[in-house]
Amino acid sequence: MRVLVANRGEIAVRVVRACHAAGFAAVAVHSDADADATWVRMADDSRHIGKSPAPKSYLDGSALLSAAQDSGCDLVHPGYGFLSESAEFARSVEQAGLGFVGPPASAIALMGDKASARRAAREADVPVVPGSGPVADVAEAREAAAEIGYPLLVKASSGGGGRGIRPVRDDDELAEVLPAAQAEARNAFGDGTTYLEKALERTRHVEVQVLADSAGRAIHLFERDCSVQRRRQKLLEEAPAPDLPERTREIVCAASVRLAEHVGYRGAGTVEFLVDPAGDPHFIEMNTRVQVEHPITEMITGVDLVAEQLRVATGQPLSLAQQDVALRGAAVELRINAEDPDNAFAPSPGDVTTFDLPGGPGVRVDTGLVRGARISPFYDSLIAKLVCWGADRAQAFARARQALDEFTVEGLASTVALQRQLTANAQLLRGPVHTRWLEQELG
Amino acid sequence: MYKATSQLPGVFYRRPAPDQEPFVEEGSVVQDGQTLGLVEVMKTFNEVRAERPGRVSRILLAEGEEVEPGQELFEVEDG
Numbered sequence: 001m002r003v004l005v006a007n008r009g010e011i012a013v014r015v016v017r018a019c020h021a022a023g024f025a026a027v028a029v030h031s032d033a034d035a036d037a038t039w040v041r042m043a044d045d046s047r048h049i050g051k052s053p054a055p056k057s058y059l060d061g062s063a064l065l066s067a068a069q070d071s072g073c074d075l076v077h078p079g080y081g082f083l084s085e086s087a088e089f090a091r092s093v094e095q096a097g098l099g100f101v102g103p104p105a106s107a108i109a110l111m112g113d114k115a116s117a118r119r120a121a122r123e124a125d126v127p128v129v130p131g132s133g134p135v136a137d138v139a140e141a142r143e144a145a146a147e148i149g150y151p152l153l154v155k156a157s158s159g160g161g162g163r164g165i166r167p168v169r170d171d172d173e174l175a176e177v178l179p180a181a182q183a184e185a186r187n188a189f190g191d192g193t194t195y196l197e198k199a200l201e202r203t204r205h206v207e208v209q210v211l212a213d214s215a216g217r218a219i220h221l222f223e224r225d226c227s228v229q230r231r232r233q234k235l236l237e238e239a240p241a242p243d244l245p246e247r248t249r250e251i252v253c254a255a256s257v258r259l260a261e262h263v264g265y266r267g268a269g270t271v272e273f274l275v276d277p278a279g280d281p282h283f284i285e286m287n288t289r290v291q292v293e294h295p296i297t298e299m300i301t302g303v304d305l306v307a308e309q310l311r312v313a314t315g316q317p318l319s320l321a322q323q324d325v326a327l328r329g330a331a332v333e334l335r336i337n338a339e340d341p342d343n344a345f346a347p348s349p350g351d352v353t354t355f356d357l358p359g360g361p362g363v364r365v366d367t368g369l370v371r372g373a374r375i376s377p378f379y380d381s382l383i384a385k386l387v388c389w390g391a392d393r394a395q396a397f398a399r400a401r402q403a404l405d406e407f408t409v410e411g412l413a414s415t416v417a418l419q420r421q422l423t424a425n426a427q428l429l430r431g432p433v434h435t436r437w438l439e440q441e442l443g
Numbered sequence: 444m445y446k447a448t449s450q451l452p453g454v455f456y457r458r459p460a461p462d463q464e465p466f467v468e469e470g471s472v473v474q475d476g477q478t479l480g481l482v483e484v485m486k487t488f489n490e491v492r493a494e495r496p497g498r499v500s501r502i503l504l505a506e507g508e509e510v511e512p513g514q515e516l517f518e519v520e521d522g
Contacts, residue, residue, distance in 0.1 A: 052509055053454040187460040338485070347485035349452055377453040378509075381485040 001314060002027060003101070004068040005043065007079025008058055009368040010385060011290070012039035015077045018306035027071045029064060031057035033376040038368050045071055052378045058082045061089040065096055075313050077101040081380065084289040085112055101313040103212075103266045103288050110263055111286040115157045115195055121283045124262035126255040129274065129282040131155075131197035138175045141196060145174055148198050154178055156185035157193035164188060167199055200282065202434040203274040205229065206241050206248075207287075208256035209297045210269050211308050214315055218260035219322040220253040221301050224293055227435045228422065230345065235415065235438065236422055237333045239296040242393055243431050245279040252281045259286065267312045268294070268305050274435075292335075292385070295366060299331035299389040330393040332400050334423065336384040338375045340413035341442075349377040354410035358403035362389035362396070375412060383414065397423050444500070447491050447517040453484035455504045455516060465506075471499045472522060479517050482510050497522040 001024040005015045012028060016039050019026035028043035033052035040046045047067035050057035057063065059082055068076050076093045078084035078101065087109035093100040102108070111117045121128050132144035134157065145152055154177050156164030166181050168174045178194065186192035205226045212218040225241035226234045241249075256271035263286075270291045273281040294305050303325065308318055339345045355371040367384035369375075375383060386403055390396030400423045407416050422428060425441070449455075457465040457480050466478050473479065473493040480491045501518040504510065 053507055055507060187463060190462070347451075347487050349484065377451065377484045379485065 001025070001075060002071070002073045003075045003077055003310070004064065004071065004073040005029065005039065005079070006058075006064045006068075006076050007082055007084070008034055008037065008039065008379065009382065010366045011079040011292075011368075012037075013042060013368045014366055015079060015306060016042045018304065018310060019077075021304070022307060022310050024075075024310065027067070027073055029058070029067050031378070033374075033378055037373075038370055047071055052376065054082065054378060058379075061086065061092055064089075065092055068093070068098055069096065073098065075099040075101055075310070077309070077313075078289065080289050080292055085287070087112060099313045101267065101309050103269065104264060107263045107265050108288045111288050113157055114155060114159065114285060115193065117285055118283070120263050121259055124255070124258045126259050126271075126283045127251070127281055129197050129200060129284065132195050134193045134195050135178070138178055141174055141178050142171055144196050145171065148196060151199040151201075153197045153199050154181045154194055155197055156181065156189055156191070157195060158185065158189035158191040200274050200276050202436070203276050203282075204241065204432055205234075205272065205435050206244065206252060206275045206281065207270045207272040207291075208252050209291070209294070209305070210256050210260045210265070210271060211305070211318055212260045212265040212267060212269070212312070213318050214266055214312055216261055216264050216266070218257045218265060219318065219320070219325060220257050221297050221303060221305075221325055222327050223249060223252060224296055225432065226293060227433050228428070228438050229435050230438050230442065232435075234293065235335050236419070236428075237293040237296055238393070238396075239300045239331050240327060241275075241432070242330075244275070248275055248279045248281055255281070255283070259283075267309050292382070293333050295364060295385065295387040296331040296333045299362075299364070299387060300327055300329055301325055302328070329389055329391045330396045331387060331389045332393075332396045332423070334386045334388075334400060334404065334419040335382060335415065336386060336407070336409065336419070337381040337415045338383050338412050339381050339415055341415055341418040343413070346413075347377065347381050348413035349375050350412035351375075352383075352409065352411045354408050356406065356408040357384075358386065358406035360399070360403065362399050363403045364388075383409070386419070394429075397429060444518065444520050445494055445497075446503075446515040447479055447493065447519060448513055448515050449482040449489070449491055449510050450512060451482055451484045451489060451510075452512045453482040453489070453510050455506065455508050455510045456481040456483060456488075457502070457506045467499050467502075467517075469499055469502055473497060473499060473519065482516075491516055493519060495519070495521060
């Protein structure tokens with residue numbers, strides 16, 4: 001088997017490793033800026049796919065498909081971001097007779113549209129946030145709002161990752177915001193469809209990892225808590241979710257398996273919920289790809305999720321059944337981004353002059369960088385993921401603090417120092433926080 | 444005459460969204476502080492603004508091209 005690794009950065013390195021572990025050959029792709037990158041050197045072969053700006057390389061589906069065909073690949077692994085959730089790209093790979101390492105294009109399309117995802121969730125008896133169907137105009141929106149109750153969010157059907165969401169507190173605000181939101185959605189996502197959703201306060205972000213085989217049978221690998229966010233960008237994630245009521249865990253895990261099976265899912269996916277202070281979960285969306293924070297699930301279950309993705313893509317069964325999935329200890333992931341927390345998280349491209357990575361028991365670093373590398377301005381700011389496992393949550397965090405003390409990045413601003421503060425934060429260590437906590441903490 | 448530059452490296456965009464009109468064309472009259480274009484740096488968008496009122500005489504880079512630190516993007520005649 002030969003796999004095109006249609007991505008860059010740490011996830012490209014991760015997928016090349018998984019290919020080699022499975023005995024598969026890996027073909028890397030790169031833009032102008034990434035010609036000397038780690039994943040290119042690790043792979044068995046590589047293809048140049050275009051200029052540095054992502055639309056001219058990593059977002060160019062036809063360039064990626066040509067690279068796959070030209071290099072004799074059987075499979076295309078899309079990683080996360082870029083074209084990983086493009087039903088059109090998945091379909092083009094399928095139509096070229098290659099295997100897409102992910103769900104069928106139909107499942108990507110179904111889950112990629114928020115309104116159809118909510119509908120599918122309700123059909124699968126998955127609890128959803130109270131909300132409306134698509135609303136055409138202000139009159140229709142007000143009618144729906146009266147039923148759901150304020151505060152509300154106006155959401156773009158095609159939005160995602162925190163984009164295309166506007167809060168409203170009353171009828172007047174709704175009348176003001178709705179037309180603007182529809183216009184913005186049309187411009188940003190090429191689809192002006194918007195709907196209303198109840199704004200839940202002080203919620204936790206809890207997501208469930210699922211795996212489904214090619215026959216559509218799904219299992220779950222427990223949950224992650226990703227409540228530590230800034231502007232809806234996750235900074236620190238934990239597995240399992242600390243102090244999650246057992247009743248809630250059972251509901252979200254079972255509901256996620258039902259949803260995956262209902263939509264004919266295949267491979268690795270994540271079902272995201274908001275959990276309110278009463279412990280009631282509400283479905284928000286499904287990510288139809290491997291998740292940035294997948295390593296913490298690997299640490300607590302011992303399951304190699306990318307290896308399972310490759311197994312399913314080659315028609316093999318999953319290597320394990322639900323009863324084989326056991327939860328052991330606790331893990332935390334700290335995202336190290338090239339951003340300056342002291343300057344409103346401004347992006348900080350530049351040359352990495354020092355890059356000393358930590359080690360020791362339970363410590364894992366996923367990165368696509370080496371010392372001397374240039375962090376280019378063309379892609380996202382994630383430069384490394386520090387993942388620490390402990391026999392319990394306290395040990396995982398203690399190891400994280402120790403590892404962060406060993407972690408030295410010089411040449412550009414990074415989130416290392418912020419992560420040192422976070423992993424020592426008394427409130428966070430005491431227990432669960434809600435999704436607005438970090439923004440309040442940062443002031 | 445002055446040249447509007449970007450101190451950050453990134454990708455140059457002339458319009459607020461792919462299906463919208465450019466912020467300015469050659470010949471456009473601009474006000475002090477008016478947005479001329481965008482430079483995308485690690486998925487964040489930074490505005491390139493007019494330093495003084497004037498008229499855009501030349502646009503020095505095409506949509507979607509790479510921007511080097513300090514690169515000149517617009518030539519503006521003082522008005």
